[in-house]
Amino acid sequence: MERVCLDCGARLLGRSDKKFCSDQCRNNYNNRLNRDQNNYVRNVHAQLRRNRKVLADLFEAGHHRIHRDALLAHGYNFTFFTHLVETRDGLRWLYCFEYGFRDSGAGYLELMKSSAYLEGCVPEAEPGLM
Ligand SMILES: [Zn+2]
Numbered sequence: 001m002e003r004v005c006l007d008c009g010a011r012l013l014g015r016s017d018k019k020f021c022s023d024q025c026r027n028n029y030n031n032r033l034n035r036d037q038n039n040y041v042r043n044v045h046a047q048l049r050r051n052r053k054v055l056a057d058l059f060e061a062g063h064h065r066i067h068r069d070a071l072l073a074h075g076y077n078f079t080f081f082t083h084l085v086e087t088r089d090g091l092r093w094l095y096c097f098e099y100g101f102r103d104s105g106a107g108y109l110e111l112m113k114s115s116a117y118l119e120g121c122v123p124e125a126e127p128g129l130m
């Protein structure tokens with residue numbers, strides 16, 4: 001079976017585990033792979049930051065209950081969140097960093113701010129910072 005360079009497609013001769021015809025092609029290939037992965041991570045981060053900003057702006061403005069459609073209108077994307085917290089009473093909160101929400105019925109969401117999950121992972125906060 002003919003083997004070809006993963007980067008340029010040139011026919012490969014020699015060792016059967018060879019994947020590239022040259023160091024240049026190996027570098028091209030790996031750089032492209034890294035760039036694609038970095039783009040993916042960058043895009044997801046950007047969406048998470050946008051989502052966090054939407055929740056933060058609303059929450060800090062005093063909106064602790066809001067309709068899903070209002071979040072969508074603000075550009076919120078429900079596909080992306082950072083973590084899910086299920087409380088002992090069975091409520092499921094979806095978080096985008098420290099801002100979260102749960103379904104409170106009829107299309108409404110209850111908003112919440114909490115960095116509780118960080119406890120134990122960060123040095124004790126200075127009084128007044130929490
Ligand atoms: Zn090549």
